[in-house]
Amino acid sequence: MSILKPNYNDSIVNVSNSILKRFNVKNYHSTIKELDTILLNHKKVVLILLDGMGANIINHHLQDNDFLKKNMFKTITSVFPPTTVAATNSVLRAKVPYETGYVGWVQYFEQEDIHNIVFMNRDFYNDKKIVPNDLTEQYLKQPDIFDLLKEINPEMSINKIFPSFIEEGFETFDEQLVHLKTITDKNETSFSYVYWVEPDLTEHVQGIKSEQTKNMLRSLNNSLTNYAKSLDDDTVVVVIADHGLTDVEEINLMDFKDITSTLKRLPSIEPRATAFDIKNGLEGEFKDAFNKHFSGKYQLFTKSEFKESGLIGIGKKHPYLDSFLGDYMALAIDKYMFKLNDHKTYKSHHAGLLKDEMEVPLVIYTKKQ
Incomplete structure (x- = not known):
């Protein structure tokens, strides 16, 4: 089994800090330089987080010309533990778990x-x-990137697009992308964050190499392919995951x-x-x-x-x-x-030190070369 530790100079936390830097907000941690350059050339920034979409399943289930694999700029790491509570809150606060206090499903x-x-x-x-x-709310409340962006950029359009377990959330990923398109079609500076629960839910039940996981990943890939066709030169889409999974x-x-x-x-x-x-x-x-x-x-x-x-x-x-x-x-x-x-x-899980859990994609798509 291959062990991989988080690299806090090249992680999902650094993606968030690059976004803060792009919109003139003081960053807490280092940024990803290549991403900084790309973001600077776009006024509409989209960050999509697909739960559990480790680099391992992209490499296993997708072809080289599929959207997610073709546009995978490189791999980066999650945080430790590589699990949704710790990782998504690190993304949304641009801080590491040591600082956020969010460390796992059960605290x-x-x-x-x-x-x-x-x-x-x-x-x-x-x-x-x-x-x-x-x-x-009582013990872990702290500013998130939406608060920080709004404070410095009060006129900017800032959007949170969540599943239906959040008020005003969406039932499907496709519905989220339809809503996202109404935002990125506008000629205004914006930051949009999209969180979706798959392929994590399918992987937990079916395993990472299952046909069901392959079909779910291909469905997400196809939805993103279709959304990307509608984008103009001023929009950049960044797709990451909170963690990967491994069969257990x-x-x-x-x-x-x-x-x-x-x-x-x-x-x-x-x-x-x-x-x-x-x-x-x-x-x-x-x-x-x-x-x-x-x-x-x-x-x-x-x-x-x-x-x-x-x-x-x-x-x-x-x-x-x-x-x-x-x-x-x-x-x-x-x-x-x-x-x-x-x-x-569970057939698959996460939060340990294996490479499959820790390594996630940094997908970047833009029409502007």
């Missing part, structure tokens, strides 16, 4: 004693548990009583980037048991080792980061994922 909020599903605001292990308020085998962590007996509380964050809080005095017992069972499958870090590794970046540390990370972090370095509850099974 333990010790002030509330809740394993919060970040995007759903409910407890992961106990759906009857009352979540008193919007925890992301599940391990029921709760079967390992020599590990679970040492835990202060149930694990959190992700099945392939898992946080553990340990009972006082049992750290050595936990570490020995974990490595006995999972050495070669997961790499175990103390919290301080994990932060010092630079995997979640550097900068101004989010005030709640330490509490989210637990005492130990276990990072997947093979095909396995922990099954943390019995709610779902």
